[in-house]
Amino acid sequence: MRSTSRRPKRGPEILLRRSPAEKEESMPNHVESTTEEPSQTLTEIAQPASLPRLGMAAPAFEAVTTHGKIRLEDYKGGWVVLFSHPADFTPVCTSEFLAFAAIAPELRERGVELLGLSIDSPSSHIAWVRNIKEKFGIDIPFPIIADSNKEVASRYGMVMPGESKTETSRCVFVIDPAGIVRAMIYYPLTTGRNTDEIIRLIDALQTTDKHGVATPANWKPGDKVIVPPPGTMEEVEARLKAGFECTDWYFCKKSV
Numbered sequence: 001m002r003s004t005s006r007r008p009k010r011g012p013e014i015l016l017r018r019s020p021a022e023k024e025e026s027m028p029n030h031v032e033s034t035t036e037e038p039s040q041t042l043t044e045i046a047q048p049a050s051l052p053r054l055g056m057a058a059p060a061f062e063a064v065t066t067h068g069k070i071r072l073e074d075y076k077g078g079w080v081v082l083f084s085h086p087a088d089f090t091p092v093c094t095s096e097f098l099a100f101a102a103i104a105p106e107l108r109e110r111g112v113e114l115l116g117l118s119i120d121s122p123s124s125h126i127a128w129v130r131n132i133k134e135k136f137g138i139d140i141p142f143p144i145i146a147d148s149n150k151e152v153a154s155r156y157g158m159v160m161p162g163e164s165k166t167e168t169s170r171c172v173f174v175i176d177p178a179g180i181v182r183a184m185i186y187y188p189l190t191t192g193r194n195t196d197e198i199i200r201l202i203d204a205l206q207t208t209d210k211h212g213v214a215t216p217a218n219w220k221p222g223d224k225v226i227v228p229p230p231g232t233m234e235e236v237e238a239r240l241k242a243g244f245e246c247t248d249w250y251f252c253k254k255s256v
């Protein structure tokens, strides 16, 4: 059950007049404008003004990385998988970095660049990458953002205060060539991500874009795709005559 001991007693004005300790806990750019009695603690509701949203422009940033300074804008025209991990020199994160390094060539074939991030310093990232090379014999081929001041992390809502106030959770943002957020995945600190799923997700998004279709549960390349459901009676008739593989008027598949 959620604790109510720190729940504010009044409406939104109290959220704008917080104690220094509460300000310290919260992330920048947060303004809550609800007129209802808050049902969460201040820490829980503290969020940047605009978190990433599917179908909206990915929040812009400039950052220091293991490959030098980058701007998200530099990646326009290609796909980006921006992912956060809790901390350098931790075992689950290390297993994930080995897995991300393994899929980097497959992603690059699909026009996708990886971009890692944690709230660690450039020196920590460099030392960890060197350690991974020394202990596992694997090069980490993609840049890792050193987000020591949490600037990118707070813009993307990567810190989940209920899990940790000092580490980013395991977030994945798929950003398309136009800079639009197309998918988001959030995993907890304790669960390493499935990189096959990330490739499957990219394949599904690129298939959707290329053919104007949707993809069913557990779809993988080569499987039939879903023809988006018709919106009018006329479209239903056209659909049924089109030669798709229809189980019913709303459930049609085809090969691409």
Ligand code: BEZ
Residues within 6 Å of the ligand: 086, 087, 090, 091, 092, 093, 094, 189, 190
């Ligand atoms: C890890 O990467 O091993 C890890 C990081 C934070 C919490 C739990 C595990």
